[in-house]
Amino acid sequence: MSAEVIYDKASRVYPGNPGVRAVDQLSLEVPDGDFLVLVGPSGSGKSTALRMLAGLEDVNEGAIRIGDRDVTDLPPKDRDIAMVFQSYALYPHMTVADNMGFALKLRGFSAADIKKRVDEAATMLDLSRFLDRKPKALSGGQRQRVAMGRAIVREPSVFLMDEPLSNLDAKLRVETRANIAKLQQRLGTTTIYVTHDQVEAMTMGDRVAVLKDGVLQQCDAPRSLYEKPANSFVAGFIGSPAMNLATLPLSDGGVQLGDLVVPLPTAVRTAAAGLSEIVFGIRPESLRLVGEADEGFELVVELVEELGADAYLHGKVGDDRFVVRVDGRTPPRIGDNVRVALRGEGETHAFDPKTTLRLG
Amino acid sequence: MSTATATASPAATDTAPPPQRKTKRRYGPGTLTVATWIIAILFVFPLLWMILTAFKQENDAYTDPPKLFFSPTFDQISGVLNSGFLPYLGNSAFVTVISTLLVLLLGIPAAYALSLAPVKGTKNALGFFLSTKMLPIVAAIIPLYVISQNTNLLDTVWALIILYTAMNLPLAIWMMRSFFLEVPGEMIEAARIDGANLPTLLRKIIMPVVAPGIAATALICVIFSWTEFFYAVNLTAARAGTVPVFLVGFITSEGLYWAQLSAAALLASLPVMIVGWIAQNHLVRGLSMGAVK
Numbered sequence: 271m272s273a274e275v276i277y278d279k280a281s282r283v284y285p286g287n288p289g290v291r292a293v294d295q296l297s298l299e300v301p302d303g304d305f306l307v308l309v310g311p312s313g314s315g316k317s318t319a320l321r322m323l324a325g326l327e328d329v330n331e332g333a334i335r336i337g338d339r340d341v342t343d344l345p346p347k348d349r350d351i352a353m354v355f356q357s358y359a360l361y362p363h364m365t366v367a368d369n370m371g372f373a374l375k376l377r378g379f380s381a382a383d384i385k386k387r388v389d390e391a392a393t394m395l396d397l398s399r400f401l402d403r404k405p406k407a408l409s410g411g412q413r414q415r416v417a418m419g420r421a422i423v424r425e426p427s428v429f430l431m432d433e434p435l436s437n438l439d440a441k442l443r444v445e446t447r448a449n450i451a452k453l454q455q456r457l458g459t460t461t462i463y464v465t466h467d468q469v470e471a472m473t474m475g476d477r478v479a480v481l482k483d484g485v486l487q488q489c490d491a492p493r494s495l496y497e498k499p500a501n502s503f504v505a506g507f508i509g510s511p512a513m514n515l516a517t518l519p520l521s522d523g524g525v526q527l528g529d530l531v532v533p534l535p536t537a538v539r540t541a542a543a544g545l546s547e548i549v550f551g552i553r554p555e556s557l558r559l560v561g562e563a564d565e566g567f568e569l570v571v572e573l574v575e576e577l578g579a580d581a582y583l584h585g586k587v588g589d590d591r592f593v594v595r596v597d598g599r600t601p602p603r604i605g606d607n608v609r610v611a612l613r614g615e616g617e618t619h620a621f622d623p624k625t626t627l628r629l630g
Numbered sequence: 631m632s633t634a635t636a637t638a639s640p641a642a643t644d645t646a647p648p649p650q651r652k653t654k655r656r657y658g659p660g661t662l663t664v665a666t667w668i669i670a671i672l673f674v675f676p677l678l679w680m681i682l683t684a685f686k687q688e689n690d691a692y693t694d695p696p697k698l699f700f701s702p703t704f705d706q707i708s709g710v711l712n713s714g715f716l717p718y719l720g721n722s723a724f725v726t727v728i729s730t731l732l733v734l735l736l737g738i739p740a741a742y743a744l745s746l747a748p749v750k751g752t753k754n755a756l757g758f759f760l761s762t763k764m765l766p767i768v769a770a771i772i773p774l775y776v777i778s779q780n781t782n783l784l785d786t787v788w789a790l791i792i793l794y795t796a797m798n799l800p801l802a803i804w805m806m807r808s809f810f811l812e813v814p815g816e817m818i819e820a821a822r823i824d825g826a827n828l829p830t831l832l833r834k835i836i837m838p839v840v841a842p843g844i845a846a847t848a849l850i851c852v853i854f855s856w857t858e859f860f861y862a863v864n865l866t867a868a869r870a871g872t873v874p875v876f877l878v879g880f881i882t883s884e885g886l887y888w889a890q891l892s893a894a895a896l897l898a899s900l901p902v903m904i905v906g907w908i909a910q911n912h913l914v915r916g917l918s919m920g921a922v923k
C-alpha cells in the first residue's frame with residue numbers, strides 16, 4: 271500500500287553541450303504517509319522531479335525508490351503511482367465513471383469491484399450525481415475532483431500532484447486546497463505535490479522542499495522553513511510579502527541600518543567573523559512604527575498597500591527597499607517620513623553574501 | 631431571420647457611433663447577407679442547373695431562352711442506368727473504398743509516429759511526403775502506363791487503387807498529423823500511468839479523440855478518388871473504367887447530349903454528396919471536446 275519515497279542523488283540531464291541539468295543530484299526522503307510539497311519558481315525543476323518519479327522523465331543519474339522497490343527504470347504503469355495533472359487530463363470521450371474506472375479496468379478488476387470503488391470515491395468527492403456525465407458537461411471544480419477521483423480509486427502507493435489547483439478560481443482554490451489536505455490525511459497515502467504558490471506549500475505540506483535551478487535548497491517543516499531559512503534564496507522565496515534583504519556593513523555592535531545599529535546574536539557574530547558585510551534579513555511583520563524620539567531608522571514611504579486588517583509600507587533606506595507591516599486602520603500616507611524599529615530580538619536573519627548560506 | 635436582425639442593429643447603435651464602426655457599417659450586415667446569398671447561388675447554380683437539366687427531355691435542354699418550367703421526366707436517368715452505368719459505378723465504389731481504407735491503414739500509424747513519437751528524421755520524412763505531390767502527374771503518366779502494362783495491371787481496378795492510395799497518402803498523413811498534434815500530451819501521460827500500453831492507448835484513448843479528424847481525412851480521400859479523372863482515363867478502358875470515364879462517353883462526335891450528361895453527372899455526384907452529408911456531423915464536432923481544463 272502506501273510507501274516511502276526516496277530520491278537518491280537523482281538527476282535529469284537534457285542532452286546538449288553542455289547538458290542542461292533540470293534536476294541536479296536531488297536527494298529527498300519522504301516518509302510513508304507524508305505530504306511533501308515541492309515548491310520553487312518556474313524553471314526550478316520541481317515538475318521535472320515529480321515526472322521523474324512518475325516515470326514520464328528519464329533518470330539520467332542516481333536512483334528513485336518507492337518503498338523497497340527501485341523504480342528508476344520502470345515504466346509508469348508498473349510504479350504503483352497515480353497522478354493528478356494541472357490540466358486534469360480527463361478522457362473526453364468517457365463518462366466520469368469510466369474515467370475513474372479506466373485504470374482498474376486495464377488491471378483486470380471485475381465490473382462489480384470497479385463500480386464499488388468508483389462509487390466510494392465518488393461519494394468521498396461529492397461526484398455521485400455526475401457519474402454518467404462526460405467531462406465537457408462539468409464545471410472546472412468538478413473536473414478537478416474527477417481527476418482526484420481517478421487517482422483515489424487506484425489506491426496507489428504514492429499520489430503525485432502537478433499544480434492541481436492552478437486552473438481554479440481563487441475562492442475554489444482555497445476550498446479545494448483544504449479538501450485535498452483533509453483527504454490526504456484520511457487516506458494516509460504518501461503524496462508529492464508540486465506548486466509554485468508558496469501559500470499552498472505552507473498550508474498543505476507536512477514538509478516543504480524548495481528547489482532552485484534544479485538544486486534542492488532546503489527541505490523542512492513549513493514553520494522551520496519560515497523561521498530558519500537555510501539561505502537567502504529560501505528567505506526571499508518563502509513568505510508574502512517577501513523578507514526584506516539588504517547587504518549591510520558589519521560594525522562592532524551589529525549591522526548599521528540607517529541610523530540604527532541592529533545588534534546580532536553571538537552565534538551570528540561568531541559565524542560572521544572575517545566578513546566585512548552580511549546579507550541582513552528581516553520580515554515585514556518583525557518591524558514596527560515608533561515615535562519621532564524613539565530609537566529606529568528613517569523610512570520614506572513610497573507606496574502603501576492596504577489589505578484591510580494590515581497595510582504594507584514600501585520605502586527606501588539608503589539604496590535598500592524595505593517593506594513594513596503596519597496596522598491597517600491608520601496607515602501613513604505616501605511621502606511621509608516614518609521611524610521604524612525592530613519588534614523584538616531574535617527575529618533577524620543573517621546570510622553570507624558570497625555563499626548565501628545562513629549565518630548562526 | 632438574419633436580415634431582420636441586420637436592419638434592426640444599425641438603428642440601435644445610431645445614437646453614438648464609434649468612428650471605427652462607421653466604415654464597417656457602410657457595408658452593414660444586411661448588405662453582407664445579400665452578398666453571401668449571391669455568392670452562394672453563383673457557386674451552387676451550375677449544380678442546380680445540372681439537377682434541373684437531368685429531369686428534362688433532350689429537346690427541352692437546348693431551348694433558348696432556357697425553360698424553367700417543363701414536365702419533369704425520369705427518361706434520362708433510366709436511360710443512363712440502362713446504358714451500362716452500373717459497372718462503372720461499381721468500379722468507382724470499389725476503388726474509392728479500398729484505396730481510402732488503405733490510406734487510413736497506412737496513414738494513421740504514420741501520422742501517429744510523426745506527431746506523437748517524433749525522432750530525428752521526422753521533419754525530413756514530412757518534407758519527403760509532401761515532395762511526392764510536387765511532380766505534375768502528367769509528367770509521370772507514361773512511365774506509369776508502361777509499368778502498369780508490364781505488371782499486367784493495365785485496365786484493372788488494382789492499378790487505380792495503388793495510384794489513388796499513393797496520391798492521397800501524403801495529404802492524409804499531413805492532415806491526420808495535425809489532428810494528432812492536438813491530442814493533449816498530459817492525457818496520453820495520464821493513460822500511460824493508468825496502465826495503458828501502446829495498442830490500448832491508440833485504441834481506447836487517442837483514436838476516439840481524433841476520430842472526427844480521421845473522418846474528415848477519409849472524406850477528402852473519398853472525394854479525391856471518386857472524382858479522379860486523369861489516371862482513370864489513361865490507364866483504364868471498358869473493364870476497369872470509373873464514373874468520370876463513363877461521363878466522357880456522353881461527349882460524342884455528333885455533339886453533346888446535355889440532358890443525358892446531366893443525368894449521368896447527377897448520378898455520379900450523388901454518392902459523394904450522401905457521404906459528405908453523413909460525415910458532416912463528425913466534421914463539425916470539435917476535437918478533444920473539453921479534454922483540457
